[in-house]
Amino acid sequence: MKSSTQDIIDCTHQCVMNTYARLPVVLEKGKGAYVWDVDGKRYLDFFSGLAVNNLGHQHPRVNYALARQIQKLTHVSNLFYTAPQAHLAQLLVRSSFADKVFFCNSGAEANEGAVKLARLYSKKNFGDNRYEIITMINSFHGRTLGMISASGQERLRKGFEPVMPGFVYAPFGDIEGIKKAMTARTCAIMLEPIQGEGGVRVASDDFFKELRDLCHENKLLLIFDEVQTGMGRTGRLFAYENYDISPDIMTLAKGLASGVPIGAVCARDFVAEAFEPGHHAATFGGNALATSAGIATLETIKEEKLLENCLEMSRYFFEKLNSLKKQYPLIQEVRGKGLLIALDCDRPVKPILNMCLAKGLLLNVVQEKVLRILPPLIVKKKHIDEAIDIMNRVFQEVD
Numbered sequence: 100m101k102s103s104t105q106d107i108i109d110c111t112h113q114c115v116m117n118t119y120a121r122l123p124v125v126l127e128k129g130k131g132a133y134v135w136d137v138d139g140k141r142y143l144d145f146f147s148g149l150a151v152n153n154l155g156h157q158h159p160r161v162n163y164a165l166a167r168q169i170q171k172l173t174h175v176s177n178l179f180y181t182a183p184q185a186h187l188a189q190l191l192v193r194s195s196f197a198d199k200v201f202f203c204n205s206g207a208e209a210n211e212g213a214v215k216l217a218r219l220y221s222k223k224n225f226g227d228n229r230y231e232i233i234t235m236i237n238s239f240h241g242r243t244l245g246m247i248s249a250s251g252q253e254r255l256r257k258g259f260e261p262v263m264p265g266f267v268y269a270p271f272g273d274i275e276g277i278k279k280a281m282t283a284r285t286c287a288i289m290l291e292p293i294q295g296e297g298g299v300r301v302a303s304d305d306f307f308k309e310l311r312d313l314c315h316e317n318k319l320l321l322i323f324d325e326v327q328t329g330m331g332r333t334g335r336l337f338a339y340e341n342y343d344i345s346p347d348i349m350t351l352a353k354g355l356a357s358g359v360p361i362g363a364v365c366a367r368d369f370v371a372e373a374f375e376p377g378h379h380a381a382t383f384g385g386n387a388l389a390t391s392a393g394i395a396t397l398e399t400i401k402e403e404k405l406l407e408n409c410l411e412m413s414r415y416f417f418e419k420l421n422s423l424k425k426q427y428p429l430i431q432e433v434r435g436k437g438l439l440i441a442l443d444c445d446r447p448v449k450p451i452l453n454m455c456l457a458k459g460l461l462l463n464v465v466q467e468k469v470l471r472i473l474p475p476l477i478v479k480k481k482h483i484d485e486a487i488d489i490m491n492r493v494f495q496e497v498d
């Protein structure tokens with residue numbers, strides 16, 4: 100039975116809870132940097148499943164790994180060992196500061212794991228009264244009850260109170276503000292290296308160095324939420340590498356397995372050893388299917404030199420976007436790192452997003468006036484030219 104766009108939209112509204120403000124498009128297939136809707140219309144995908152499809156759609160290597168794995172084993176319990184989980188953990192350990200990995204299924208779940216690990220480590224080493232975590236104003240760490248409590252945005256918590264205690268909010272990029280938030284109860288500082296959902300906000304190199312020193316001096320754990328910035332998005336495999344420092348705990352999800360649900364808590368040994376059997380678990384966490392996709396993703400990023408491509412395409416894109424900014428005063432600022440890019444505008448950008456959509460370009464809106472642009476890391480100049488041409492035509496119409 101072939102359903103029309105309207106049938107599928109109606110069925111979704113009837114049967115799926117109303118938690119998303121969806122765009123009126125029913126997507127059916129994807130290839131590389133493009134997706135197609137059920138009517139055969141093609142879109143250039145600079146949304147990338149919200150920073151998940153870093154290798155574009157249907158990457159042959161990921162598809163091959165999934166097809167091969169699914170014929171052997173999809174899932175067993177974490178009460179057994181599997182080779183793909185061991186191999187992905189080893190790849191992550193070899194590619195980062197971390198010594199150990201815990202696998203789960205999503206970004207919020209990875210952050211929950213990081214918070215549990217930080218609290219347990221602190222209780223074991225410094226006693227019961229050191230449990231508070233400083234997070235950043237405007238941050239986003241996910242939608243579980245714990246993570247709406249951790250996120251520094253009041254609007255996420257509204258209606259769900261009482262939220263989880265133990266989080267204190269400080270201004271992002273402001274080391275003095277963070278010092279003011281510290282008390283004898285503080286055990287860790289948790290932040291996104293670039294605030295994604297908060298509007299693609301970047302902090303200075305100095306801020307990160309001072310933050311690392313502050314954590315060392317006060318024996319606080321530094322937790323980086325790299326759910327969005329990880330897996331090459333900023334031109335480094337992990338965004339912390341841009342600042343010549345490393346955290347004690349890092350969380351990953353989104354791009355880690357190219358769309359197969361996965362999350363990871365990565366930590367140094369001295370922290371990770373706080374966890375013992377019985378402390379934390381996830382039924383699906385790091386199952387054979389997800390981790391085989393993760394291995395293929397990491398190998399592809401390295402072998403296809405996608406970090407180099409990300410940096411080169413980023414320079415090209417920023418140049419083009421800055422020329423658009425000169426032409427159209429409604430663009431206030433072009434900012435970001437690598438292929439995590441924002442156009443901060445002087446007005447709500449939903450109409451601009453819809454006009455781009457009609458012309459075949461998928462973008463995203465954050466914080467009302469910010470267009471977030473997330474091309475896949477496989478992007479080529481011709482895709483960027485196509486996106487710039489569409490944006491140019493849209494800005495001409497709205498200016």
Ligand SMILES: Cc1ncc(COP(=O)(O)O)c(C=O)c1O
Pocket residue numbers: 149205206207208210239240241242291295296324325326327328352353
């Ligand atoms: C920085 C950051 N952390 C956590 C999350 C939550 O991830 P998930 O939706 O997989 O739970 C997101 C999602 O956008 C994110 O951007």
